[in-house]
Amino acid sequence: MTTLVLTHETGLRHETPQGHPEQVARLEHILHAFRQNDIAVETAPEGRREDVLLCHPERYIARLEAALPAEGLHQLDADTWISPGSLAVAWHGVGAVREAVDRVLAGDARNAFCAMRPPGHHAEQETPMGFCFFGNAAIGAKHALERHGLARVAVVDFDVHHGNGTQSLLWDEPRAQLISSQQMPLWPGSGDPSERGAHDNVCNIPLAPGSDGYEMRDAYTHDVLPRLRDFAPELILISAGFDAHRDDPLANLNWSTEDFVWLTQEICQVAQECCEGRVVSVLEGGYDLAALAEAVTVHVKTLQEAAA
Template sequence: MTTALITHADCLDHVTPAGHPEQVARLDHVLHALAPLDLLRLAAPPASDADLARVHPQRYIDRIKAAEPEAGEHPLDEDTWMSPGSMRAARRAAGAAIRAVDAVISREVANAFCATRPPGHHAEREKPMGFCLFGNAALAATYALDHHGIERVAVVDFDVHHGNGTQDLLWDEPRALLISSQQFPLWPGSGAATERGGHDNVLNIPLPPGSGGDEMRAAYRRDAFPRLAAFKPNLIVMSAGFDAHRDDPLAQLAWSTEDFRWLTHELCRIAAEHARGRVVSLLEGGYDLSALAASAKAHVEELIEAGK
C-alpha cells in the first residue's frame, strides 16, 4: 500500500506578519522536500462547522469566523494571527485530518501525512493560541472514535511545545490516550508529568532544556512505548512537530533529523503490532526552514517504508 500526502494551496493563504515564525514558507519548504517522494497526493477538503463542532462549541467557531479580517493581519493574541484566507486554510487543515482518517481506516492508503497550516495542537476548546485555531489532532481522534467506531486511539505529540490544546480537548475522553513529549519548562507552561487526564489517559514526558536524542530515545523506551503497547490503539495519530531539532530557534532541545526518523520508525512499528499499521500524521511546528524540510522528509520516508 502507499502513503498519502494530504494538502491544499489554501493553506498558503494564511498570512502572518513579517518575521513571524509560523510563515507561509514553512509549508513551501515541506512540500518542496516531499516532491520527489512516491506518494498518493490528495486534496484536503474543507471541514464544515459540524466537523469542527466535534471538538469546539459553535460559539467558538463563530467567534473565529468573525475575527477574520477583510484585509491585512489581525492578532487574536500576541502569537496567533488571522488574515483574509485564514479561516479557509484552517478548514483545510482540519479537513485534511478527517480525510486522512477516512483514507487510512478504509485501507485506501496505509498511512497519511497532512502537510497543512495553521497547526492545531495548542488550540483549546474555546481559546486559540500558539499559532493554532482548531484542534486538528483531537478532531482526528474524535472523528475516528465516533464516526468510524474505532475503539481506542492514541495521539503521540512530539512537538517541542506541549500539546496543551489536544490535552484540553481529550482530557475527559477515556477512549483516547495522549502521549506528549516536550521541553519543560517552556511555553505554554503545561505538560508536567503530574497532568494525567480525567481517566489517566494523558502521559506527559517532560524533557529538560539542552537534552538531545539519547535522552528522548530513553524516555520513549521507558515510558511511551510500554504505555502504547498496554493501550493497544486501533489508530495512532501523530502531532508531528519538528521544532525539537537542534537548529530550531524557538526552543532548546537538541534532536537530529535522524532522531525524528527513529521515532517515526518506532511508532510505526507499534502501529503495525496493534493498529494494522494505521497512522495519521499532522504537521505541527518546526521553524528553522532547512531543519523542518529535512526532518519532515525523513518522517515521511519512514511512513512510506512502513506502508510497504
C-alpha cells in the first residue's frame, strides 16, 4: 500500500495581500520540500457542487461566486480575501479530499495527504472566515458517510486554532466525532470543553499558551486517543495544521517537528487498530514557511511509513 499525495497548481493562484500569512509561498515551500524528499504528488480533481452542498447551502456558494473579482482583491472579512483565482483552488481543495476518501476507501492507497491551500476548518455553513471558504475536512467526512455508507467517521484537528467551522458543520452529525486540540485563549475564541456537540460527538482539548509537546502528548495519550479508540471509526480524517510549531508567528504553543511525527504515528496506530489504517489528512494552517515545509514533510513521511 502507498500514501496518496494530492495537490493542484490552482493553489498557487489564490492571492492575498502582501504580508498576509496565508500566502502562495506556503504551497511553494511545501512542494519544493516534496521534490527534495522524492515525495511524488498527483493532481487533485475539481470538486463538484454536490460535494460542497453536503455542508454548505447553495445560497452560500452563489454569494462566493458573486463576490469573485475580475481583478484585484476583495475582502470578505477581517482576514479572508478572495482573488480571481480563489474559487478555482477552493473547488480543487474539495476535489482533493473527495478523491482521497474515495481512493483510500477503495483500497487504492492506505492513507492520503491533501496539500492544498487555503485551509478550510474555519468556514461555517454560510460564513467564510479565518482564510477559509469551504469546510474541506467536514465535507470529506460527510462524503464518506453519505456516499460510501460508513457508520462512523472521526476528524482529529490538531491545528493551533480551533476548527470552529468543522465543529459547526458536524455539530448535529451523530455518525461523526470531532476531536480538536487548540491553544486557548486564542482566536476564534471557541473550543471550550463545554462545547460537546448535539450527540456528545465533539471533544475539545484546550492547551495553554506557552505549553509544549510534553503537555500535548499527555493530553492525547490520556484524553484523545482513548476516546478515538472507543469510537472505533471506519475512517479517520486529520485537519493537519502545523501552526502549533514553536516557530509559528500566529500562536504561542511550542511543539517541535518531532511532536508532529509522534502525533501522526499515534493517530495512524489507532487507524491500524480500528479501520485498516485508513487516514485522510488535509492541510490546514502553518505560517512559518520553513517550519511548515519541514513539519508537512515529516507528516507525509510518517504516513508513508504507516502505509508500508
